[in-house]
Amino acid sequence: MSTVQIKGPLGELSMDVPAYVNINQDPALPGPTLTVEDATDKKQKSMWGTTRAYLQNHILGVSEGHSAILRFNGVGYRSTIEKTATTVEPEYPGQEFVNLKVGYSHPIELGIPKGMKASTPQPTRLLLEGPEKEVVMQFAAKIRKWRVPEPYKGKGIFVNGETIKLKNKRTK
Missing domain, CATH: 3.90.930.12 (Ribosomal protein L6)
Structure with missing residues (x-):
């Protein structure tokens, strides 16, 4: 090696x-x-x-850098970038946190990995940028895991223009 x-x-x-x-x-x-x-x-x-x-x-x-755009689709689904977190300890000095409100009784706080930048151009959009593609996409997948898009109402967190085919209602 x-x-x-x-x-x-x-x-x-x-x-x-x-x-x-x-x-x-x-x-x-x-x-x-x-x-x-x-x-x-x-x-x-x-x-x-x-x-x-x-x-x-x-x-x-x-x-050029790599980026991932996350789109929050659902009533009340949004994200913000915070300097401090109440439920998570920072891993390195000056770490920022992504605060997700996606239908749970509590906000979800995730620490942004070192070397990455996150911004919220709109409350329902989250832009992740960084030099390592693997780290950017892994963090996007970690956020998406909290609300995977569901096929009946189309609610969830979508990564990079992802779409799903909506199903019809279940009938007996």
């Missing part, structure tokens, strides 16, 4: 690359190219594409 450092205007990320994957930087080509030692080996072949995808996500993350 070797570690690759990727730097950009939005930060710096590091990535572990298997020893049999080689990264070649050719000045004639627009970006790096990847090769493996044995292209017939099944494991090396599968890690070739996976490593390329992870590398592309890291490069895009430090240059």
